[in-house]
Amino acid sequence: MDERALDDLTELLPPLLTALERLNLLARHFDPPRYAQLMEAIGEPDAAVRAQLPRLEAWPESLADIRQAVRTAADAVIAAFEGLRSAADAEDGLMAVFRALRHPPEALEALYPLAAMLPPVSQLFLEPDKRQDTDLLKRLADPAPDAEVGVFHVGNAPDERGGFSLYVPEDYRPDRAWPLVFALHGGSGHGRGFLWSWLRTARSHGAILVAPTAIGRTWALAGDDVDSPNLARMVEFVASRWNIDPDRRLFCGMSDGGTFAYVSGLETGSPFTHLAPTAAAFHPMLAQFAEPGRLAGLPIHIVHGARDWMFEVGMAREAARFLESTGANLTYVELDDLAHSYPGELNPRVLAWLKETPRN
Template sequence: MKRAGAFVEDRELDDIVALLPPLLQAVDRLGFVARHFDPPQFGELMAAVGEPDAALAAERPRLDAWPAAMAPVGTALATAADAALAAYAELRAAPDQEDGLAAVFRALRHGPRAQEALYPLARGLPPVGRFFLDPDRRDDADLVKRLAEAPESEVTGVIHGGGEPGARGAFSIYVPEYYDAALAWPVVFALHGGSGNGRAFLWSWVREARSRGAIVVAPTAVGRTWAIQGGDADTPNLHRILDLVRTHWSVDETRLLLGGMSDGGTFSYVSGLEPGSPFTHLAPTSAAFHPVMASYADRDRLQGLPIHITHGALDWMFDVGMAREAATALQAAGAAVTYLEIPDLAHTWPREANNPVLDWLGVA
């Protein structure tokens, strides 16, 4: 077997076979924790997750003796494994920290880091390639073949721009490997929550975009968080990024979605309701909303504007009543509102809502 310019000997192949299942399971379970996190239920959540890191920790030493020639693969696996192990250690320690809530969020940041390290192996290691597909499409032979036969390109896969990845005002993009410039591609702008960044939030969408065929753009706010109040440096930056995307890729001008989580969702209202917004669809999730936003919004902009609101009934930061009011006020003002309320969702990103949003956007 050959990968990254080096031949994989039987010993390294055995190591990969032993390491990948617990590694992928541990990373997947981190996603489960992130999706179901609710501060009052944290103990029960961790008990339900168990110790998927134990098997990973047992296999991790296999990578320590790998030859230098295998560094590209070994480093990626080690980085992902170490990120996952750090996440579980910090999650278990969080209840004893003075800032326990913030400690949980810090621990969960290791999940996207593990995914970012793993992704370059998706082409050469089939289990990793399947991991980065929607579970319902992992047995789609045509899709797997398209991905396998797609040529390597500098304009597909994960790309960072605008400065250091994750830096203020920078952005990260995912373009499906089977991108075809002869087609017009839907674009999802995914805005992170108040304490996040685009480099990490991109991974909230990669599986679905890779499975169904969409370009995902994950910018990082120019300031500490999105410009919800005061001067707005973020809207011009989003427009500049969109213009760059239009320059390098073929985009469907009828399917330009602006959405996000928490502060990012709120800002998708603030920016997306502006009369000059280029975005054709808005999809705020777990977002704050005041009815005055609808009353101040441009009447012409609102008429027929597709808005998909997702909110959790258990949201402890922005009460679900706020989302219900938003749906009512925006519908009354003329918007075409779709409202999705998730009974067991607290204030986290609901991965299971990605496919309904893409269905609504008209992505096959």
């Protein structure tokens, strides 16, 4: 990369990465009654991104791939902020916010290939407490020869259903068994976007991550369960190519994805050893259909927000009491400031719980 392009990136990357972090902050704290206050708090970091974008036009054709990645990320960030600002006056304001928040994963997907060559981008895909970990940074920069690592999409283009996206850490080595995390998107979501809610943690703390996409518009919460067999096939595929710890297979999800973690994960034949539903709906009938042998000692980690406006927190408290009474090994976390959104800051804690909590 020539000196001028490096200078341009020095000016463009900081506002771009800052804008992405602000979008992440908004997604985490999104709560309809507080929307105007939250928008005021995150400000207009996209203005600095717009101001620096013209620098890319003078880059030589030899840097076209890098230019395109940065441009795609910047355009996605700008589109997200435009959508968020217009949502306040939209008839379908809530859905407009959700549509706008589909853009940040597009930016992350575009930037991820640059992590191998640009330290600031690499740090974006690490937990804050790992960004100065020189040993980890060295391992991530030195993949094993012929190792299949990085981000893959298997039948999971944005317009496809029933496939999955996969992340294998760059420091993967086949001489040890790795935890497996299956992260399920919410209703009308897509695994390709939800992958990024967990990638930072998987990369920082060592886990193989799978983000599947439901076959239908959402997970099979009623009628024929077409999703559970599909997920089982994914587990088999991943375990056939990478060294997966058979005792550390996490089944987690947000909203409908969390509810399906109950529906499917409580089945006797489930390939998962630990369940971690977030912001999910629950009814005791789900557990009443489960075999007692499945529930006894089953590690379940529930996360719910006290301000959840879709699935009231009382439902999660009832789930915790009931599951504990059945003999499940229960952990319950309730966040006072969480509405109906995904608290990614808890991912390291959930992954540590997966590693430390045995299946009885």
